[in-house]
Amino acid sequence: MRKYLGLATVAALILSAAACGSENNQRVSEGESLSGTELTVYSGRSEEFIGPFFADFESATGINLNVRYGDSAELAAQLLEEGNNSPADIFISQDAGSLGAVAESGMLTTLDAEILNLAPTEYQAKSGAWVGLTARARVFAYDPVKVTELPDSIDDLLDPKWNGKIGIAPTNASFQAFVTALRQLRGEVAAESWLAGIAANNPVAYEKNSMIVEAINAGEIELGLVNHYYIYEVAEALGGEINVKNGFFAVGDPGNLINVSGAGILNTARNSAGAAELIKYLLSNESQNRFVSDTNEYSILLEVPSPQGLPTFADIGTPVVDLDALKDVRLTQEMLVRVGLL
Amino acid sequence: MSITKNAVTPSQKMAGGIAVPRMLQISALFVLFLASIPLGYLLLRAIASGFAAASAVLLREKTVSTLITTVGLAILVALFSAMIGISSAWLIQRTNLPSPGLFLVLGTLALAVPSYVSTYAWIALIPSFAGFAAAVFILSLTTAPYVLLAALASLRRIDATQEESARASGLTASQVARRVIWPQSRPAIFASLLLVMLYVLSDFGAVSLLRVDTFTRVVHTMYKATFDRSAAAVVALILVLLAAILIYVEYKARGSAVAAKSGLGSIRSATRIDLGFKKYLAASYLLIIAIASLGVPIYVLITRFVSVAAEINVSNLVSATIATVSAALSGALLAMLFAIPLGILAARYSGRLSRYAEFGILLTHALPGVVIGLALVALGSRLGFLYQSLPLLAFSYAVLFLAKAVGSIRTSIARVPRVYDDISRSLGNNNWQTIRKITIPIAAPGVITGFLLVLLTAMKELPATLMLRPTGFDTLAIEIWTQTSISQYGQAAPYALILVLVAATPTYLLSRPDRAQSSESRENMTL
Known part of the structure; x- marks a missing residue:
């Protein structure tokens, strides 16, 4: 009997711990200050390379990021399986293919022109569902x-x-x-x-x-x-x-x-304003220069110079x-x- | 009235065995329902693809070659695993091998090394290490401990008097082995070989690194490359069918019941055979196996680590270790909780329900982690706060490894003499009171063995963990994946070393030769 009680207690404890740890599901409404809001990121880009950007974004905006790292294609498969119940606000992918698959299922929202105008059109979805971040x-x-x-x-x-x-x-x-x-x-x-x-x-x-x-x-x-x-x-x-x-x-x-890494915002995002802020931050001149020097990637922005010792896009x-x-x-x-x- | 173990009257048989207590029946059915969620998911997905699309996937040329590869791999691995496992068990238990205890621990510890870690290590050592033969090599080494432990436990259970009287009546040593030892060890060894083959069917780590296209790898490639979940589900169903065939064949080949033990008295162990000088040869044979399965991974991990002199992030290492242990512990506890009704059912009330239950959980055991992960993503994402929480992760471990837990509970409960139940009932206890007061206390050591086994396996799990862990909850396996995915093998090494070390603890407990009752309970890892 005691054995059963013990097991049951453990199970109950686990369940209640999870209940307490459940996240704040409040939707962020427009015009509200974003500081203190939560933003859930599915990132196909590894923590080693993009983690520092996220940390700086958090301290600059006060937005708290919950980042789930994984393989781009596996995260895309997971997103497709979650459908409208996905907890994700934004999907950052290592390649255009995974973004395209999620976009095709209609799960990504059309990005604001303000964001789409930041990057050259050849490095984004024609539908505007995702935008390139690095090349x-x-x-x-x-x-x-x-x-x-x-x-x-x-x-x-x-x-x-x-x-x-x-x-x-x-x-x-x-x-x-x-x-x-x-x-x-x-x-x-x-x-x-x-x-x-x-x-x-x-x-x-x-x-x-x-x-x-x-x-x-x-x-x-x-x-x-x-x-x-x-x-x-x-x-x-x-x-x-x-x-x-x-x-x-x-x-x-x-x-x-040239292939790109990129990002798209989920239709079901609870904090789409925060997600848009994150994309803008990653497309800022400062972040783009940092991608070039830290990860040796090409910037998506034409004005940012190519990584040291590598030819420009035009030369390639x-x-x-x-x-x-x-x-x-x-x-x-x-x-x-x-x-x-x- | 005395009822012998397997005697069931015709009328009982028609009713599906001895009357099953209502509570037990309900809880067993409930667990079975939970455990069959992944299978149900696969069926729904596969049906969604429609007959034409499904047959197009099935009739590809690729399906045939994958089938040959998968079946060939499973059979060859089972063969080599049996050779290594049985020979090691015999040398350790029946000969005057020097320090048999040490070799037992070394032989078992290979369980603590995840297949993806040992494969990485061998590739690091021999960069061209790849292909079918390499997969047979790695998977045989990885799975041999299952056979070793099963064979060892059954060797220990055989009463020496049986062998002595067989010898006395003029049988040669090999005749004794064939007529006395083999029939008694066969069920346990076959059951362990079934687990080995199901493991081969569901392994992803080794086959993906060695580029061997088994069904599990193909399912994975299909999910990743085409995002075609229905086609992948169709391929996964072939895997289920294959597993069903294996389970059926084993069920037929296993022969008699699990718990054929001749008496209740203590068992006297057989005298050890003197190998003479050959015992050093035997020791070097076991040493070579230990080097291949344990020595190489640890050597490579340490040298990789030293060569980059990677700075160890101690706080990350500690939190990943805590994450691994807490997730695996909750998973193992939940698995045991789930396994209790099914184990009791299988051991005490064998009938149609228990056979279906056993079949169902074994099928689930052959499913790749990615399938179970996606099934629980589909379901879990509708559960609100439970999604990507520790309880759901623990649940996924319980579903993935339920077969191991049920197997150990079943064998240990089957060992509790039935007559104890009758005595208990005659004293006025009802069925549930009997189970609680008599069966569970006696079966406890076996239950602990099952617990350790699930614990150990859950620690190494990767694909389901990736999808279902709470966001930011990084286990050691996740950290290894994270580092190796960006080629930082040096940085991955400390996590891999700690994982092997942490997983070695339950593994060591499984192999401990001095533990009371362990010789019996050790067989419980098999079904």
């Missing part, structure tokens, strides 16, 4: 000792001399976004034949971009298709200089895709791609399966 370039990371003649185009990588020397991350959202863009730019047939050519060159598949960079550093492969900032991340993680460099393809090549010559359409990677995945990369 990242696809590059090839390479071993500067072994690779002396740099490829000009992704097509150069089909040369048999690269057999077994290229690293890719076919399961990774960033690689699949690139393939989706390639389909958009060149059409299905040409995209598939490029993938088949790469597959014929026996690339080494990794789970993550960072693993590709590590493998180049370890001398296992010579070149890999990654986002530009991974060489900085890996260098920091390994505690020093690494033998890997970023390279860009020729102007206009699909390999130079980014192909023109509809970022909104990057969400549908199903055909991309089927294609990857067909050529044997997935």
